[in-house]
Amino acid sequence: KQEVTQIPAALSVPEGENLVLNCSFTDSAIYNLQWFRQDPGKGLTSLLLIQSSQREQTSGRLNASLDKSSGRSTLYIAASQPGDSATYLCAVYSGGGADGLTFGKGTHLIIQP
Amino acid sequence: NAGVTQTPKFQVLKTGQSMTLQCAQDMNHNSMYWYRQDPGMGLRLIYYSASEGTTDKGEVPNGYNVSRLNKREFSLRLESAAPSQTSVYFCASSDWTGSNSPLHFGNGTRLTVT
Numbered sequence: 574k575q576e577v578t579q580i581p582a583a584l585s586v587p588e589g590e591n592l593v594l595n596c597s598f599t600d601s602a603i604y605n606l607q608w609f610r611q612d613p614g615k616g617l618t619s620l621l622l623i624q625s626s627q628r629e630q631t632s633g634r635l636n637a638s639l640d641k642s643s644g645r646s647t648l649y650i651a652a653s654q655p656g657d658s659a660t661y662l663c664a665v666y667s668g669g670g671a672d673g674l675t676f677g678k679g680t681h682l683i684i685q686p
Numbered sequence: 687n688a689g690v691t692q693t694p695k696f697q698v699l700k701t702g703q704s705m706t707l708q709c710a711q712d713m714n715h716n717s718m719y720w721y722r723q724d725p726g727m728g729l730r731l732i733y734y735s736a737s738e739g740t741t742d743k744g745e746v747p748n749g750y751n752v753s754r755l756n757k758r759e760f761s762l763r764l765e766s767a768a769p770s771q772t773s774v775y776f777c778a779s780s781d782w783t784g785s786n787s788p789l790h791f792g793n794g795t796r797l798t799v800t
Contacts, residue, residue, distance in 0.1 A: 605786050616690070616776055616791035617729075624786050662729075664789075671719055671734035671783050672744060678728040 575600045575667045579677035587685050588655060594648040594680050596663035601641045604666045604673075608637050608648050611660045611679065620661075621648070653684045688712050692777050692792035699767040699799045707762040707795050709777030715790070717783040718760035720744075720752060722773040723794075729776070735760055736783045767799045 576599045586592055596606070605624050609617040621630045621637040623646070629638040636649040650657055662679040690711045699705055711718065720732040731744030735754040749771060751763045760779075764771060775795045781787035 607788055609789075609791075614793075616793045617778075617789070619788035619790065622786060622788045664729075670736065670742065671717070671731055674731070674789075676729040678726070 575603075575665060575673075575675040577663060577665055577675050577677040579661075579663060579680050581680060582678070583681040583683075585683040585685060586653060588653060590653050591649070591651050592653055592682075594650070594661050594682070596646040596648070596677055598644045598646075598665045598675070600667060601644050602667060603641065604668055606637075606639055606646050606666070607664045608635075608646075609662045609664065611662060613659075617662060655684045655686050658682060658684045690777055690779055690790050690792035692775075692795050694795060695793070696796050697798070699764075699797065701768060701799060703767050704763070704765050705767065705797075706764075707775055707777075707797075708759070709761065709792060710759045711777075711779040711790070712758065713779060713790065714757070715779035715781055716757070717780045718754065719778040719780075719789070720750075720760070720762045721776045721778065722746065723776060724773050732762065732775075734783065764797075767797075769799045771797065772799045773797060 607622045608620045611617045623639045634651040639646045660679040660681045664676045667673040693708045716737045719734040721729045733752040735741045738757045777792045778789045
């Protein structure tokens with residue numbers, strides 16, 4: 574069974590720093606990986622989706638990379654801002670219908686002004 | 687753009703009561719999902735509907751039923767609520783299950799069962 578781990582569970586950094594969030598998964602046979610953002614009391618917002626054939630995706634100050642063979646993905650946030658404070662979750666799709674989507678438990682990120 | 691709309695936003699039930707959580711999407715998506723999110727457990731799939739007219743069980747279906755009313759709407763029913771069903775419930779949709787299209791989530795229903 575696919576397992577997705579996000580370390581650390583929480584992270585606090587000063588504004589302006591570049592930072593990296595980590596996501597690891599146990600089965601490298603995936604179709605895609607998604608990164609989401611969740612604000613308190615809200616649903617998840619999709620940030621980036623990386624297909625299995627891709628190595629990275631970029632959106633503004635966000636860059637997500639995927640290394641299938643090692644079972645790892647990173648989300649790079651450049652020049653962090655207080656508005657980036659949220660919980661970031663990754664999810665991998667391993668096939669077989671909706672049951673094949675496995676979420677990590679997230680990294681709670683605080684950007685200090 | 688409304689996206690995925692869930693009602694109600696908050697609900698308190700007594701043990702044994704029933705209720706239906708409503709979800710509607712306006713993105714013409716084929717697939718819809720119900721998840722629950724609990725502290726320390728992450729997101730767990732309750733039921734999903736890969737396309738209009740079909741529904742399937744997810745990881746934690748016991749105590750729930752669903753109805754895919756039409757392409758837009760997917761409801762979740764608790765027939766006899768239990769304290770273990772206290773959770774935050776999220777509805778989501780995507781173009782197709784398993785496709786390289788992202789999931790879109792509603793803002794959730796916070797349910798407390800006393």
